[in-house]
Amino acid sequence: MDAILFLTFAAIAVACAINLVLQTHPISSALSLVGVMTSLAVLYLLLGGSFIAAVQVIVYAGAIMVLFIFVIMLLNTQGERTQPKKNVLPIAIALPLLFSLIGVLAAIVATQVPAGEIVKFGTFSGGDPLTFGRAMFTRYLLPFEVTSVLILIAIVGAVVLAKKEI
Amino acid sequence: MNFYIISLVKAGITAGVLLTFCAYLVWIERKVLAHIQLRPGPYRVGPHGLLQPLSDLIKLMTKEGVIPANVHTFFYLFAPFLAVALALISIVVIPFGPEFSILGVTTGLGLTDLNIGILLVLAVSSLGVYAIALGGWASNSKYSLMGGLRSAAQMISYELPMALAIVSPLLLLNTLNFREMVVGQEGFALGFIPRWTIFAAPVPQVFSFIIFMIAVFAETNRVPFDLPEAETELVAGFHTEYSSLMFAAFFTAEYANIITVCCVATALFLGGWQPLWPAAYGSNFVPPLIIGLAGLMLLYHGSQALKSRRWDRFSFPAIGVIFLGLAGLFFVPVLQPVLIPFFWFASKLLVLIFVFIWVRGTLPRFRYDQLMKFAWTFLFPAALINLLITGLVVALTSQ
Amino acid sequence: MPPIPTVVPMSWYLILSAILFTLGAAGFLLRRNIITVFMCIELMLNAVNLTFVAFSHQLKQVDGHIFTFFVMVVAAAEAAVGLAIILTVFKNRQTLEIDEISSMKL
Incomplete structure (x- = not known):
């Protein structure tokens, strides 16, 4: 059951990620990214992170990506124009490099991670809201407060950029 | 294996009841709105228009599903599907009643x-x-x-005030699980005040409840926040170009969302299936009394029906007898632990849904800038202050 | 075809993460639309989050989840500022093609 669930949602994630890169229209790309994020949320659930899975959907898919879609709809842009002089050379170099990067990463993972390490649903329940909150507000209190300052800066920055005539 | 069979049966029943209730919610809404505006509402199809939802469904199904030119076909077809799927998902976490054993299965x-x-x-x-x-x-289309x-x-x-309004009762209940929430609201302070979070010591969550309901009106695109489909300025808003079953999907999603958020409010603030006053003072006799009275009223109106509506002379007494039978079911000892909590849950749910329709019948629509200003300059700070006060009081009294 | 194992090896999660990260990097380098480029960055962040959560499961500690949470917060802040910048750029130049936004001054 674990393997079936993992393979299903991994396949959805990879398919959506490929779609994200290949689609020319930003809205299609944005929705593919939402697909990646929700399938990753399911994988987080399989890994025992129920809280982080919910936050993934609420914050990433429900807030950040809605902002993206909102901006795309606001600008109402069309798809990318196909360049008249399509340069084949960069793609010809990039694709082999891409596959070799995946190969190298997979080789490193395969050699470095012990083969006995398995993921079984239910063996780790430390990702529930209780444990998460305990750790967040004791050991990680200072980083938590620092991020609140970061968010404040971001809000001020966004308001200034949106308001002022630059 | 047993688990899968029970889950499938429950899922089937829940989906069926939810979709039927969605259809009849439209009838209820049209009837209540009509009576607010002093007109009879749907009256022709079946007794008092009771079969109107069915005829609406047949009408929508047999209409031509137009796909206009120059739409993004995939997303155009995907959106109504997404809307109805998401609207039906949330209901899975709502508990309608306590755990019970029937035929050896708990x-x-x-x-x-x-x-x-x-x-x-x-x-x-x-x-x-x-969606x-x-x-x-x-x-x-513009x-x-x-x-x-x-x-x-x-x-x-409006999601921000809604989330903040949800957090403050959670501080009192100490759980994110709906069943544990409702169980945590069991009992009565001083013997008669229910321990629902809206009344609970040390901080009654009245303000959270009000903020939650306001935010939820906006989340479900209902009057006075129905700007996305404001018909006087935008024709029909986001579903202007939709017809047939795709339109029906958006419609179902809207009503399913209303039911879901009312269920959440019931479980979170109004004590879920907990009765209004203790069973020692006879709260168990309320459900059969209400349903029985409704049945008697139907019998009376059936006998008094106008000559021009001969059909009512037969249909009203028939429904009345069904109601009296339902009232009798509440006295069967095996069914009591299921039916009475469910009655309380359903009655609170219906009261909240009535509020939704009542507001639609009475309030005008906001202007768009007023809507945004209200959310950010009033509702969000109010929810934040409410959360701070609740957190402070809970922290001071929990020692 | 080899039989599908009933439990998932740890390395599968890491390889999935590697694939997603590579796709994000590829999109970042190949795409011309500034919003799509931005989304590819988000994809890379997501891929890294997956490794954090996977290692958290392996070490039986919650710390990885907290790192993921902070990454999300940073991503949210980044999206707010980044999209505001994109809006301003579009207002001034009426284009989202990164090749045409090459000079720092008008």
Whole structure:
């Protein structure tokens, strides 16, 4: 059951990620990214992170990506124009490099991670809201407060950029 | 294996009841609105228009599903599907009654018992904006696009006060699981005041409840926040270009969302299936009394029906007898632990849904800038202050 | 075809993460639309989050989840500022093609 669930949602994630890169229209790309994020949320659930899975959907898919879609709809842009002089050379170099990067990463993972390490649903329940909150507000209190300052800066920055005539 | 069979049966029953209730919610809404405006409402199809939802469904199914030219076909077809799917998901975490044993099987009324129940509801509701925004954008029409843009901005803005209003009762209840929440609201202070979070010591959550209800009106695009489909300015907003079953899907999604958020409010603030006053003072006799009285009233009206409505002379007494039979069911000892809690849950749910319709019948629509200003300059700070006070009092009194 | 194992090896999660990260990097380098480029960055962040959560499961500690949470917060802040910048750029130049936004001054 674990393997079936993992393979299903991994396949959805990879398919959506490929779609994200290949689609020319930003809205299609944005929705593919939402697909990646929700399938990753399911994988987080399989890994025992129920809280982080919910936050993934609420914050990433429900807030950040809605902002993206909102901006795309606001600008109402069309798809990318196909360049008249399509340069084949960069793609010809990039694709082999891409596959070799995946190969190298997979080789490193395969050699470095012990083969006995398995993921079984239910063996780790430390990702529930209780444990998460305990750790967040004791050991990680200072980083938590620092991020609140970061968010404040971001809000001020966004308001200034949106308001002022630059 | 047993678990799968029970779950499938429960899922089937829940889906059936929910969809039927969605259809009849339209009838209830039209009837209540009509009576607010001093007119009879649907009256022709069946007794008092009771078969109107069925005829609406047949009408929508047999209409031609037009796909306009120049729409983004994939997203145009995907949006209504997404809307209805997301609207039906959240109901899985709502408990309608306590756990009970029947035929040697112990199960709870309600589909699942997730530890992150309320987070799931928040997550699904935050995804709901995609359906409306996409439907509006893919239609390739300026009214639809305006409706979609408005809904995206409105739903992001009102999600913050809604989430903050949910957090303060959670501080009192100490759980994210809906069943544990309702169980935590069991009992009576001083012997007669129910320990629902809206009344609970040390901080009654009245303000949270009001903020939650206001935010929820905006989340479900209802009057006075129905800017995404404001018919006087945007024709029909995001679903202007939709027809036939695709329109029906958006419609069903809207009503399913209303039912879900009212269920959440019932479980979170109004004590779920807990009765209004203790069983020692006879609260168990309320359900058969109300349903029995309704049955007697139907019998009386059937005998007094006008000559011009001969059909009522037969149908009213028939429904009245069914109601009296239902009232009798509440005295069967085996069914009592299931039916009485379910009655209390359903009655609170119906009261909240009535509030939704009542507001629609009485309030005018906001202007768009007023809507945004209200969310950010009043509702959000109010929710924040409410949360701070609740947190402070809980922290001071919990030692 | 080899039989599908009933439990998932740890390395599968890491390889999935590697694939997603590579796709994000590829999109970042190949795409011309500034919003799509931005989304590819988000994809890379998501891929890294997956490794954090996977290692958290392996070490039986919650710390990885907290790192993921902070990454999300930073991503949210980044999206707010980044999209505001994109809006301003579009207002001034009426284009989202990164090749045409090459000069720092008008």
